Amino acid sequence: MRVRIDGIGAWGPGFSGWGELRGLLAGGALAEDAVTGKPAPECIPPRERRRAPLAVKLAVTVAEQACAAAGVDPAGTVSVFASGMGDMDITDYMCRTLASDDPMISPTRFHNSVHNAPVGYWTISQGAGLSSNAVAGGEHTVPASLLEAVTQCACESVPVLWACQDIAAPPPFRDICDIDQPCAFALLLQPGGEGDLFFTVEPAGCEWPDPPTPALARLYRDNPTARLLSLLAWREAAIDDALRLPLNGALSLAVHGS
């Protein structure tokens, strides 16, 4: 399946866009306590933006960046949004509330609890009426959701906006999940031809590639969304060998360059 990456969005500790992330991937240092301010997507009206969950703001911000970089009208794209752990802040709120003496759930937070809340906000704020999907693949969310996005892009010959985010785990979740920094990425994919990226599924498992830069090694290890960094670094470095990401123990997603 051939596709082209026409735009990139990025947000995480020490970077609030692809330009800054590129600097880090080129060997730039990350401050010890690097955090990035709050994402503020322009397409969501200010009043709603204040109430929107962080997971929504992250996904919508990087989606906006990727479409702008590609010069693409968001209303004309198909969306595939992903997250490994989903909105743990809302899960934490709901489970905490339900376990309390006053188990009344806020209706707004309830409708924001669906896994497709980020892509829902995105389609609503952009007037995007085409297909919008929300998927998950656990630790393998990035390769699994990229495969889904690339397949849709190639099979239906449509531009596909892929976006993925994972937020920091609230305290009870720390027993099962090590994410302590949020990050989000988006790619605007166009159907490709000769010379573009070529995705295949190979019948053998593989290890995750090494962290692309020491500055982001911890994020890369702990946050399933950050596994996209390996693809971005590989593409930046224009490495000849294919990049392989594990889909599960028996399969890998291989990305071949031009």
Add this chain to the structure above:
Amino acid sequence: MGHGLAALREALARRRSGLRANDFPGSRVDTRIGRVEGVEALAWEGELAAWTSRNNALARLGLAADSFDRQLREVRQRFGPARVGVIIGTSTSSIGRTEAAYAAGGDRFPPAYRQRAVHNPHSPGAFVAHLAGLEGPQLTVSTACASSARVFASAWRWLQCGLVDAVLVGGVDSLCHSVLAGFNALELTSPQPCRPFDADREGINLGEAAGFALVTTAAHAPADAVRLAGYGESSDAFHMSQPPADGAGARRSMRAALDRAGVDGGAIGYVNLHGTASRANDAAEARALDAVLPAGVFVSSTKGWTGHTLGAAGILESVITLEALVGGLLPGTLNLETPDPDLAYAVASENASRDTAFAMTNSFGFGGNNCSLVFGKAAA
């Protein structure tokens, strides 16, 4: 309604509802629910213990029904486990287990609840792949109540691109406090058995279900297999929990499914509607039907039997639609007594028996997420 296709057929034919007064342990919401028997009785021993959750229990019951395990074994042997994909839809995944971890532990997950593979949205996809012994690409689709209709669209594309030779698709969603309390907070739950498209409808009843299907290419499928003729996916781009009054998103997903199937609305003999019995959904869906279908098509909602099974509604209603094509029983709309005079399309209340070449099913979710599927008989 029971386990397996025979129980489903019988309940539909006899118009026996699976809804009962809310007896979900610890819930105080005044409503009816469609609760599956036998979920709590399953034992979680050995390596299965790490997967313990109500949702995964439902998945186990679903995979054990109708000799499905034998069909899975055949598919594994024929294509090899890495050539069979897994795409499962869910809305709430195993959040019921997360609720229990919070109730038991306060600020920590007690040791028995420290299940990394369970407390995340991919729990059903990963568990079903594990249980079915499949090693192809796996994905969980979670687009609220459209989730397990969309799995067919993704499977179509995976097969089209040659990623796999077959796909195990399905949906699993289980009752939990989050949805009972959440829909109650939205004032969408009905204290009475839900009455889709009735003038006096008061809202939805929640249910739970698991369902599965094996999808493969025409070249590999048995000659008498029902075909997935087309799919349509769209977004309302309107509101997180309200459809636009004209049902524009629903109209677009139905049109796209018909276009892909290469048929017009007149070819459709039966539509299993989303028909949740919420005032807004039913009115908007009827407007969309009026725009897409000629008058007089047999359309109905089976939510009066099952309740709204959320992320499992797509697969459950696809199975009912397939049954209608194969067996000829078109279920009407249970509890529909006085059709809402303001609806733009007439909805059938009584069951009918009819040979049908093409049938459609609609699934619409929060976030304005829509999916329509058109299935066709083999000979069509």
